[in-house]
Amino acid sequence: MSQIPPNQAKIVDSAGHPHCGSAGPVYFVGAGPGDPELITVKGRRLLEAADLIIYAGSLVNPALLEGLKGETVDSNGLSLEETTARIIQALHEGRNVVRLHSGDPSLYGAILEQIKPLEDAGVDVVVVPGVSSLFAAAAALKTQLTLKGVSESLVVTRPAGTTLEEDQVAGLSRHGTTMAVFLGTERLREVLATLERPLDTPVAVVYHASWPDQKIISGTLADIAQKVERAGIRRSAMILVGGVVSRSGFRRSHLYRNR
Numbered sequence: 001m002s003q004i005p006p007n008q009a010k011i012v013d014s015a016g017h018p019h020c021g022s023a024g025p026v027y028f029v030g031a032g033p034g035d036p037e038l039i040t041v042k043g044r045r046l047l048e049a050a051d052l053i054i055y056a057g058s059l060v061n062p063a064l065l066e067g068l069k070g071e072t073v074d075s076n077g078l079s080l081e082e083t084t085a086r087i088i089q090a091l092h093e094g095r096n097v098v099r100l101h102s103g104d105p106s107l108y109g110a111i112l113e114q115i116k117p118l119e120d121a122g123v124d125v126v127v128v129p130g131v132s133s134l135f136a137a138a139a140a141l142k143t144q145l146t147l148k149g150v151s152e153s154l155v156v157t158r159p160a161g162t163t164l165e166e167d168q169v170a171g172l173s174r175h176g177t178t179m180a181v182f183l184g185t186e187r188l189r190e191v192l193a194t195l196e197r198p199l200d201t202p203v204a205v206v207y208h209a210s211w212p213d214q215k216i217i218s219g220t221l222a223d224i225a226q227k228v229e230r231a232g233i234r235r236s237a238m239i240l241v242g243g244v245v246s247r248s249g250f251r252r253s254h255l256y257r258n259r
């Protein structure tokens with residue numbers, strides 16, 4: 001098994017924005033969607049070797065952190081500057097550091113704003129991908145996101161909210177492709193009202209995909225909001241829109257054609 005490279009932290013100036021010469025690496029790791037078995041082998045190995053794990057709040061399943069030797073810190077409540085400073089300080093002390101993000105860090109993970117100041121401070125950063133909740137939601141529905149004869153394309157988007165002034169949901173919905181809407185459950189009715197699609201368009205809302213309390217609510221654009229409200233789901237869910245949700249109307253691929 002390959003070993004994690006030893007830290008070579010050499011902080012020379014820790015005032016304000018410290019520059020540490022050459023330090024790290026710090027590993028930005030995708031935790032996966034929730035099920036502790038859905039982290040990559042590499043991610044798990046890095047977690048086990050870490051002395052400090054700064055994890056991204058409630059969407060990281062606490063079960064993933066159980067039994068680890070490292071100190072665990074919830075980044076909720078820490079500012080970007082505090083997170084950066086803690087990472088640099090730990091590397092300076094020669095500790096292995098993991099920054100743990102839910103799902104895959106490249107989707108709504110806000111990692112670049114963390115990576116840039118670290119790189120500016122001379123820290124080497126490595127990103128380890130993860131299984132996005134998007135894929136866990138598709139797996140929960142036992143469907144494909146791209147399906148021959150239904151939709152060959154996938155739009156990944158999010159509605160406007162506290163951290164986004166304007167969204168592109170309406171315009172994107174006109175393409176008629178499968179849509180995966182992150183961060184939309186709190187404003188589900190508003191999001192659905194923006195979609196320019198027929199009212200009988202299949203929609204599924206998957207809450208806590210891959211967690212033990214996973215819930216799948218299926219319906220159409222016309223009735224899904226009411227069903228989701230009745231189920232008491234207000235957050236931490238993936239909204240999937242389009243024919244792929246109903247698992248019907250598709251054509252066979254050529255992959256399994258008799259030769």
Ligand SMILES: C[S@@+](CC[C@H](N)C(=O)[O-])C[C@H]1O[C@@H](n2cnc3c(N)ncnc32)[C@H](O)[C@@H]1O
Nearest residue numbers: 033103104107108132133182183208209237238
């Ligand atoms: C800040 S984003 C992080 C997404 C993450 N990077 C990913 O790839 O899954 C948080 C949003 O992802 C979605 N999400 C995260 N984990 C989820 C899960 N286990 N099941 C369903 N949706 C989830 C929800 O829409 C939630 O509001």
